[in-house]
Amino acid sequence: MKSPISRRAVPALAKAAAVFAGLAALIAAPAPAWAAKVFVTNERDHTMTVLDSESLKTLQTVKTGRRPRGLTASPDGKLIYVCASDDNRVEVYDANDYKLLRTLPSGPDPELFVLHPSGNPLYIANEDDALVTIVDTETGKVVGEIPVGVEPEGMGISPDGKTLVNTSETTSMAHFIDTTTKQIVENVLVDSRPRVAQFTPDAKFTWVSAEVGGTVSVIDNASHEVVKKITFQIPGVNDEAIQPVGIRITKDGNTAFVALGPANRVAIVDTHTYEIKKYLLVGQRVWQMAFSPDESVLYTTNGNSNDISVIDVASQKVTKSVTVGRGPWGVVAVP
Amino acid sequence: MLDDRSIRRSDGCVVKLSALCVAVVAAWLALPAAAQEPPAPGPQVPGPAAKNAPAPMDFPFAVLRQFPENPPWWNNIVTVPPDDDGIAGANLGIVDNSTTGSFLKQNFRMAAQELVPFGEDPMPAFNRILESGAKFILLAVPADALLKMADAAKDKDVILFNAAATDDRLRGADCRADVLHTAPSRAMLTDALAQYLVTKRWAKWLLLTGREADDRLYAEAVKRSAKKFGAKIVDERTWNFGPDARESGNDDISIFTQGVSYDVIVIADERGEFGPLIGYRSWDPRPTAGTAGLTPTTWSVTVTGWGAEQIQNRFFRQSKRGMRPLDFQMWLAMRTIGESAARIRSNDPKKLREFIFGPKFELAGFKGGSFSYRPWDNQLRQPIVLTSAEALVAASPQEGFLHQTNPLDTIGFDKPESQCHFPTP
Numbered sequence: 224m225k226s227p228i229s230r231r232a233v234p235a236l237a238k239a240a241a242v243f244a245g246l247a248a249l250i251a252a253p254a255p256a257w258a259a260k261v262f263v264t265n266e267r268d269h270t271m272t273v274l275d276s277e278s279l280k281t282l283q284t285v286k287t288g289r290r291p292r293g294l295t296a297s298p299d300g301k302l303i304y305v306c307a308s309d310d311n312r313v314e315v316y317d318a319n320d321y322k323l324l325r326t327l328p329s330g331p332d333p334e335l336f337v338l339h340p341s342g343n344p345l346y347i348a349n350e351d352d353a354l355v356t357i358v359d360t361e362t363g364k365v366v367g368e369i370p371v372g373v374e375p376e377g378m379g380i381s382p383d384g385k386t387l388v389n390t391s392e393t394t395s396m397a398h399f400i401d402t403t404t405k406q407i408v409e410n411v412l413v414d415s416r417p418r419v420a421q422f423t424p425d426a427k428f429t430w431v432s433a434e435v436g437g438t439v440s441v442i443d444n445a446s447h448e449v450v451k452k453i454t455f456q457i458p459g460v461n462d463e464a465i466q467p468v469g470i471r472i473t474k475d476g477n478t479a480f481v482a483l484g485p486a487n488r489v490a491i492v493d494t495h496t497y498e499i500k501k502y503l504l505v506g507q508r509v510w511q512m513a514f515s516p517d518e519s520v521l522y523t524t525n526g527n528s529n530d531i532s533v534i535d536v537a538s539q540k541v542t543k544s545v546t547v548g549r550g551p552w553g554v555v556a557v558p
Numbered sequence: 559m560l561d562d563r564s565i566r567r568s569d570g571c572v573v574k575l576s577a578l579c580v581a582v583v584a585a586w587l588a589l590p591a592a593a594q595e596p597p598a599p600g601p602q603v604p605g606p607a608a609k610n611a612p613a614p615m616d617f618p619f620a621v622l623r624q625f626p627e628n629p630p631w632w633n634n635i636v637t638v639p640p641d642d643d644g645i646a647g648a649n650l651g652i653v654d655n656s657t658t659g660s661f662l663k664q665n666f667r668m669a670a671q672e673l674v675p676f677g678e679d680p681m682p683a684f685n686r687i688l689e690s691g692a693k694f695i696l697l698a699v700p701a702d703a704l705l706k707m708a709d710a711a712k713d714k715d716v717i718l719f720n721a722a723a724t725d726d727r728l729r730g731a732d733c734r735a736d737v738l739h740t741a742p743s744r745a746m747l748t749d750a751l752a753q754y755l756v757t758k759r760w761a762k763w764l765l766l767t768g769r770e771a772d773d774r775l776y777a778e779a780v781k782r783s784a785k786k787f788g789a790k791i792v793d794e795r796t797w798n799f800g801p802d803a804r805e806s807g808n809d810d811i812s813i814f815t816q817g818v819s820y821d822v823i824v825i826a827d828e829r830g831e832f833g834p835l836i837g838y839r840s841w842d843p844r845p846t847a848g849t850a851g852l853t854p855t856t857w858s859v860t861v862t863g864w865g866a867e868q869i870q871n872r873f874f875r876q877s878k879r880g881m882r883p884l885d886f887q888m889w890l891a892m893r894t895i896g897e898s899a900a901r902i903r904s905n906d907p908k909k910l911r912e913f914i915f916g917p918k919f920e921l922a923g924f925k926g927g928s929f930s931y932r933p934w935d936n937q938l939r940q941p942i943v944l945t946s947a948e949a950l951v952a953a954s955p956q957e958g959f960l961h962q963t964n965p966l967d968t969i970g971f972d973k974p975e976s977q978c979h980f981p982t983p
Contacts, residue, residue: 331872332868349869350868351872351875353657353872372657372658372661373654373657373658374865377587391657392656392658392865392868392922393654393893393922394657394658394900395658395897395900395922396658396661396663398661407661410661410662412900414920415897415920415921415922415928416865416922434922434924435920435927435928436920436928437928461965462966463926463927463928463965463966464927466926466927468659485926516975
């Protein structure tokens, strides 16, 4: 029988080894995780929580406009864009000192948006108005409006910035939009209440989640046909509770993460076989997700448990949950 | 958009509940052409025609609403139901369907709208609707009138929606194969309430029933729900203190609620003759529920979760008032056709019916999950919210009430207990 001391010593040793391995990984990573900041919008608190990615401690709670939801960062990570839905504007924050730099017009009730890969313009879904509004982030001017279906929400953009995909929740469509002509080129019917559109890194497919339909449609971007409908079954969880929302795909294009809403799970999907590898238990009503800059970690916002879950991408394990504000909605991490 | 002017009738007479115009409203058909267009048609498809879009397809709708009996004394200019109750929800449904339709070349339009005063025969108005060529007819009429209309439309190629009548018999012995119910049954409402009260362990109920036939039906539903979920009705009392108890209420209601021990007062008073007076006046300090107090309903301005804020905003912008249950039930009927039309690209009522009762039909209704129709009695499955005037309290089915196929079937009539027998086609 081992003594209590040696019983403690073994995990300590393992921990030391893990720390060493972790350090080695950090040195190898292009954007070291310890430098990252995680921004989370809290819809019901009208605030944005800024976390240190290493300690997972709150660095600051920033007061935002009312009902902050969609959240994204400029390509250089220096600017943070926030949809203040009830104030009908987009707010631009300095990622360093969290000061409000300026506000952009957004059209009514902005919910989600996507930045052109170059950082300009910003494409905003106006949920109450069946419009996509295009805003020049430099001049702060509205440069276009595209009529789409009822309750536009999900916004995805191709890696080359030439194709924008917007989903409209009540119309149940993914609208493919040519960003040069600002015209719809195709409307693809998907399942009920599409929430998020995400391009695969090779730009060949768009993944669209349908919250009420309970599926993810994979659309071939060339033919605009739905080539695969991914369904989810979780033992012990009612089908009605499985409501896919957020989608994130690793840069290598091999693995997708799908947030399943009130099922309180994130599904890990093989993007080639569409096989579901694993379901990770996270917080309640998980909606949106974001990778850390080095893609080692995935953060999820859990709207009903007021926390975020931290998922280690390599080991596919939930490592921690961290309390933020009420109704966490959007998340983005910058170096 | 429906504005104040659009509830003016073609002869210039404003429909008011306090002074109902006598003649049957000849709908808005007689208004200038612009008013006949579906309100605020959806955006046009910009750019090249989408390659999946078929030839234009027509979806003519009609709405018939018979005004209910005048609300009782306690209503005032603020609480009186709006004249366009329900109609405004149908109009929003047309707008929502049209936006989707614009991408699929599907044209959703209101071919006829009829408003019938309380107490009049609604059949002439219904016949005018049939003549208008409307294929999808939304009805807000009492149960007996609904049955007459269903029988009159039997061999017509139309789909009828019951958007208002909660009578359980329309889902039971008197069910009709060609009527779909977006209105909840009383059983759904009282089951939803019972699940919540039982979850709270408030299982001893004092049942207070009004003097009208509808109140007794509601009370029957309450009793059935109590039995189903293991609550106990410790006493049932009938309101018999006259029509206006505002002045005498403090005395009357104390006496009315004395001499028995209970957890909660359940009120069966659909017109609201006395129910709103019970709270804060009972002998023992107990909460009220049922038709007053904590109320089970399909919709309320307090519903804001599940993305509902969007439809609440959209509705308010259109109608400058909150969305009411009848508005929501009309909207659901519109969306039933809109959703099915987008999926199967057909305006053939037979094909639409087939799809609606098939496994792929799912209706999103801002209360989480998808709604569908029970094939055994044509009742739309949907969660029932429990709400006070200002705040949402809960939504049923409550967690823990399990069902082998769909938890929504724990509220209302499940297949094994259904009294409805459709003729086999």
